[in-house]
Amino acid sequence: MTLLVVQALNGFQLGMLLFLIAAGLTLVFGVMNFVNLAHGVQYMLGAYLGVMFARIAGGFWSGLILASLAAGAFGLVLERLIFRHLYARSELDQVLATFGVIITLNEGVRLVWGSAPLELPMPDALSHSFQLMDGLRYPVYRVALAVTGLVVAGLLALVVNGTRAGMLIRAGASNQEMVSALGVDIGRLFRMVFGVGAMLAGFAGVLAAPLVSVEPNMGDNLLILAFVVIVIGGTGSIRGAFLAALIVGLVDTLGRSMITDFAHAVLSGPASSRVGPALASMLIYLVMAAVLAVRPAGLFPLRS
Amino acid sequence: MLKQVLAAGLMSALVAATAQAQTPPILKMTVIATLSGPQASLGEQVRDGFALAVEQRGGKLGGLPVEVTVMDDELKPDVAVTKIRGLLESSHQDFVVGPVFSVVMAAIFKPVTSAGVFLISPNAGLSTFAGKACSKDLFVTSYQNDQPHSVSGEFATTQGYKRAFIIAPNYQAGRDALTGFKSRYKGEVVSEDYVPLNQMDMQSEIAKIAAAKPDVVFVFLPGGLGINFVKQYRQAGLTNIPVLSTFTVDESTLPAEGDAAIGFYSGTNWAPNMDTPANKAFVAAFEKKFNYVPATYAAQSFDTAMLIDSAVKAAGLDHDRLRTALEKADFASVRGSFKFGVNHYPIQDFYLAQVAKRPDGKLQTEIRSKVLTADVDPYAAECKMQ
Numbered sequence: 001m002t003l004l005v006v007q008a009l010n011g012f013q014l015g016m017l018l019f020l021i022a023a024g025l026t027l028v029f030g031v032m033n034f035v036n037l038a039h040g041v042q043y044m045l046g047a048y049l050g051v052m053f054a055r056i057a058g059g060f061w062s063g064l065i066l067a068s069l070a071a072g073a074f075g076l077v078l079e080r081l082i083f084r085h086l087y088a089r090s091e092l093d094q095v096l097a098t099f100g101v102i103i104t105l106n107e108g109v110r111l112v113w114g115s116a117p118l119e120l121p122m123p124d125a126l127s128h129s130f131q132l133m134d135g136l137r138y139p140v141y142r143v144a145l146a147v148t149g150l151v152v153a154g155l156l157a158l159v160v161n162g163t164r165a166g167m168l169i170r171a172g173a174s175n176q177e178m179v180s181a182l183g184v185d186i187g188r189l190f191r192m193v194f195g196v197g198a199m200l201a202g203f204a205g206v207l208a209a210p211l212v213s214v215e216p217n218m219g220d221n222l223l224i225l226a227f228v229v230i231v232i233g234g235t236g237s238i239r240g241a242f243l244a245a246l247i248v249g250l251v252d253t254l255g256r257s258m259i260t261d262f263a264h265a266v267l268s269g270p271a272s273s274r275v276g277p278a279l280a281s282m283l284i285y286l287v288m289a290a291v292l293a294v295r296p297a298g299l300f301p302l303r304s
Numbered sequence: 305m306l307k308q309v310l311a312a313g314l315m316s317a318l319v320a321a322t323a324q325a326q327t328p329p330i331l332k333m334t335v336i337a338t339l340s341g342p343q344a345s346l347g348e349q350v351r352d353g354f355a356l357a358v359e360q361r362g363g364k365l366g367g368l369p370v371e372v373t374v375m376d377d378e379l380k381p382d383v384a385v386t387k388i389r390g391l392l393e394s395s396h397q398d399f400v401v402g403p404v405f406s407v408v409m410a411a412i413f414k415p416v417t418s419a420g421v422f423l424i425s426p427n428a429g430l431s432t433f434a435g436k437a438c439s440k441d442l443f444v445t446s447y448q449n450d451q452p453h454s455v456s457g458e459f460a461t462t463q464g465y466k467r468a469f470i471i472a473p474n475y476q477a478g479r480d481a482l483t484g485f486k487s488r489y490k491g492e493v494v495s496e497d498y499v500p501l502n503q504m505d506m507q508s509e510i511a512k513i514a515a516a517k518p519d520v521v522f523v524f525l526p527g528g529l530g531i532n533f534v535k536q537y538r539q540a541g542l543t544n545i546p547v548l549s550t551f552t553v554d555e556s557t558l559p560a561e562g563d564a565a566i567g568f569y570s571g572t573n574w575a576p577n578m579d580t581p582a583n584k585a586f587v588a589a590f591e592k593k594f595n596y597v598p599a600t601y602a603a604q605s606f607d608t609a610m611l612i613d614s615a616v617k618a619a620g621l622d623h624d625r626l627r628t629a630l631e632k633a634d635f636a637s638v639r640g641s642f643k644f645g646v647n648h649y650p651i652q653d654f655y656l657a658q659v660a661k662r663p664d665g666k667l668q669t670e671i672r673s674k675v676l677t678a679d680v681d682p683y684a685a686e687c688k689m690q
Contacts, residue, residue, distance in 0.1 A: 002515075003511055003512070003515045006511045007508055007511055010505065010507045010508050010511065011508075013507075014505055107340065110340070110344065114345075115340075115342075115344035115345040115348060116345040116556065116559055116560065116596070117345075117527075117528060117531055117557065117559070117560035118559070118560055119535075119559065119560045119561065119562045121562065122539075129539060129540070129541055133511075133514065133515070134514070135514040135515075135517060135542065135544075136510070136511060136514035136515075136540055136541070136542070137539075137540055137541030138540070139539040139540070141539075142507070208504075210535075211505070211532070211535065211536065211539075212504045212505070212528070212531070212532045212535075213527075213528040213531030213532055213535075213557075213560045214560065215342055215527075215528050215531075215560070216341075216342060216344075217341065217342045218504070218528070221502040221504065222504070253505075253507075253508050256499075256503075256508055257508045257509075257511070257512060260497065260498075273496055273498065276498075277474040277497075277498040277499070277500070278474070280500075281474070281500045
């Protein structure tokens with residue numbers, strides 16, 4: 001039972017990390033109708049910049065702030081140089097070009113920082129842990145990460161639902177031409193959304209860096225998960241992204257920890273050790289398929 | 305008359321000498337390793353270890369000038385085969401050195417050996433070519449893949465650990481690793497977990513370990529998986545359960561794992577602190593030139609260059625004579641004792657190493673005890689070398 005609670009907590013915390021990445025992706029996808037595969041490398045870049053700034057500025061916190069800002073700025077530079085020319089093009093062109101950005105940045109990071117993985121120590125203030133179950137201590141940092149995700153989700157919900165900028169974002173998502181016909185500078189709105197999205201991904205990268213290894217390609221796997229999240233949640237919807245990130249985090253973590261035991265109970269012999277892990281890695285995609293079968297546009301679609 | 309004969313003789317000797325000076329034999333070889341993608345640091349170790357040996361000998365091996373082509377296999381078997389085929393069709397090569405990963409080795413084995421070129425693997429040690437399908441033109445200077453994993457199994461048995469929790473990635477090498485561990489482990493395996501290769505959070509496995517309370521944990525978690533596991537294991541405060549491992553804590557991942565890795569065990573055939581004169585000189589020169597601590601990949605690659613050096617010195621460039629010289633392995637290995645078995649895979653000692661901090665603050669693995677002596681891989685008996 002305690003194990004279940006611990007695993008649920010792990011799942012929740014993975015979900016919050018996914019949400020930070022998926023929030024920017026879903027806004028860009030929903031509002032601009034732009035498929036940005038390069039969103040995952042923003043996460044990687046954030047982690048690398050975090051390591052670099054933490055070393056230069058001497059601390060996790062300054063690293064976190066500087067790296068998030070730098071990642072946002074870098075996102076804006078990419079938007080200006082590359083992505084801007086893709087908005088009017090087909091989705092295939094967008095996928096190809098942003099995929100090119102992934103490859104370039106992965107190798108670029110390797111050139112600058114080398115291919116050996118890097119480390120970012122936890123901030124001292126959060127580096128202790130508490131007894132969660134017999135024999136297992138839980139790092140305070142992980143709890144802080146989950147809480148941060150909740151706070152960001154709350155702030156984003158406030159901005160999107162309660163401010164003029166948020167209203168324009170929602171309007172832009174449902175009818176772009178109409179908004180620009182009403183005299184709103186839709187380009188500026190896009191840039192703002194893009195910058196915030198890139199910054200959030202970079203922010204998530206720095207937050208994840210003390211838990212995982214900072215290495216080239218670290219964003220690639222998360223990108224796939226983030227796409228699963230926005231497909232389940234419905235593109236463009238912050239609420240959907242939040243709920244879907246929770247579902248994916250919980251299903252993935254709980255599934256992995258339980259399905260092998262389940263497979264062992266049902267099957268026997270070597271088959272069970274093969275079926276379990278295979279099933280566990282498929283689980284979130286099965287959930288995605290199930291959601292799409294019932295609600296083809298995701299849980300909270302912006303356009304119906 | 306006599307003068308004329310003498311003059312003619314001198315002339316022809318001179319001509320012969322200059323002709324020889326114009327075309328001295330050049331030793332041509334290719335180093336193929338993974339130099340891009342997430343695992344690039346392993347390939348870089350292989351490249352650097354080899355380059356150091358060549359540089360120390362003034363750009364020569366066995367007294368002959370060397371022309372080394374370095375290739376990136378991108379960890380893609382198809383890419384490796386295309387590149388190797390193209391190279392062997394367009395130029396003569398005496399040796400191909402590589403690769404890092406077994407999947408690439410399986411792919412390039414045929415193209416290289418069927419072209420009559422020696423393939424010398426400084427890391428990958430597939431079981432396929434150690435048994436019935438052993439080849440006279442393949443030499444492996446690392447180990448047979450099962451061996452390092454079985455070291456941990458043997459150690460766990462001798463320590464009397466009764467319950468083991470074992471984890472590996474969910475792919476063939478991961479299954480082989482756990483099979484290797486179990487081949488010498490006599491206790492009970494309480495849980496055998498396979499995680500996806502791209503999993504980034506190991507927290508859920510760690511919670512399972514805490515709940516199962518095993519006597520010992522064995523993991524084969526290469527690259528980022530291992531880094532995440534080591535950091536998170538320490539963060540979870542599971543210090544009382546010892547962790548045995550392979551390719552999880554080594555000098556390629558230690559800089560990223562940091563102090564969290566101190567105390568973790570690793571089954572290995574080499575460590576930077578190994579006390580042989582050849583090894584001390586190698587580690588010192590390597591760190592001076594490349595400014596990082598070498599791992600087994602670099603050490604085995606350095607040995608590979610030394611092996612070629614010794615063979616070419618003894619036999620020149622004749623293929624069959626070279627093979628006989630290679631089989632003798634007449635070089636000072638950084639590992640101390642080293643010889644080839646009938647299947648051209650090494651017969652060597654294996655150790656349990658532990659991560660420790662050096663006086664200069666860098667981390668390295670250090671030999672703690674010898675676990676297997678002159679170990680012969682389990683497939684060698686099936687090899688009938690033609």
